[in-house]
Amino acid sequence: MYNLESIEQRLAEQGYRITPSRLAVVEATLEHSGHFSVDDILGRLPGVGRATVFRTMKLLSQMGILCRVLLENGSLRYRVSHRRDHHHHLVCVSCGSVEELDACIAAGAIDNLARSTGYDIEGHWLEFYGRCGPCRSGEA
Amino acid sequence: MYNLESIEQRLAEQGYRITPSRLAVVEATLEHSGHFSVDDILGRLPGVGRATVFRTMKLLSQMGILCRVLLENGSLRYRVSHRRDHHHHLVCVSCGSVEELDACIAAGAIDNLARSTGYDIEGHWLEFYGRCGPCRSGEA
DNA sequence: TAGACTAATGATACCAAGTCTCAATTGCCC
C-alpha cells in the first residue's frame, strides 16, 4: 500500500528534507510484514546512526505510516500501518504477524465507565494476542 | 485491605523465607495508593539491593498482591491490587490514582474477533486513562 | 549554479527498567 516514492513525497510536502538516512529507514521498515524493533532496522543499516533511526521512526509514527504495537510482556514494537484512524491490533504470538482491527470495542464502554467512575476518560490501550490460523495448523 | 502481617503469613505459607529486605519492600509498597515504579521503592530503601527489589516485586506480582499497570506512554508501573482475578485499570493521568475495574469489556468481543479473524485469542492488554473527579475540580 | 541558512546527522554520553552472576550471608528446621 505504501511505497518509497509516496512516502518520500509526503515527507517533502510536509517540509521534511529527503536524506539518504531517512530513505534508508523507510525502505527498511517497508520490508517487514509483522512487527519489528528499532534494533531490527538498525541491524540492517549499519551506516545510519542510532539516534537517526529512532528519530525517523518517531517521525513516521507521527505521520501515521508506522504504528506502535504493544507486546504481551509490555515491550513496544513498530509496524507499517494501513490505517490512519484509531485502531487496535491482534498479534500472533507465534509468527509475529499483526492484524489491524477496524472497530474499537472500547468506544461503547467508555461512556458507561465515565459515568460510573466520575473520571473523564481520555485514552486507552488495547491489544489482543493469539495464534493465527496458519500457525495453529502448521504445528498441529 | 492488605497489611504487613497477612502478607508475611502468606509468604511463609508458600515456603518463602521472611527476610528484612522482603518485609521492607512489602512495607514500602503498601504505603503507595497510586502506581509506583521499582525505583520509587528503591529510593526509599537505600539498604536494599536493586536486584532484590525487582525480585520481590516480581514475587508479589505472581502472588497477586501487586499488579502491573501500563501507562499511556508504554512504561510499566506497579500497584497494590485488591483483585486477584482478571481485571483492568483506569489511571488518572494527573494524580496517578488507579481504579481497578470489575468487568472485562473485552471478554464479549473476543469470540467475534476469533471468528472473524481465524485467530485463537489467548490474551489482551486493556488500560484506560483519564482524569479523576477530584483532579478535574481541583484545577477548574 | 553558488551561497546561505537551517534541518538533519551521528558520535557519544546518558537514562530507565530490568536481568544475570556469583560469592557471601542468613532463615529455617532439626
Place this chain on the structure above:
DNA sequence: GGGCAATTGAGACTTGGTATCATTAGTCTA
C-alpha cells in the same frame, strides 16, 4: 547451635530510548 538451601546485593550487562552538540548537507533564493 549447626547444616544447608534460599536469599542477598554488588556490579556488570542488556534493551529501548533521549539529550547534546559539532559537523554535514538539503533546499531555497538570487
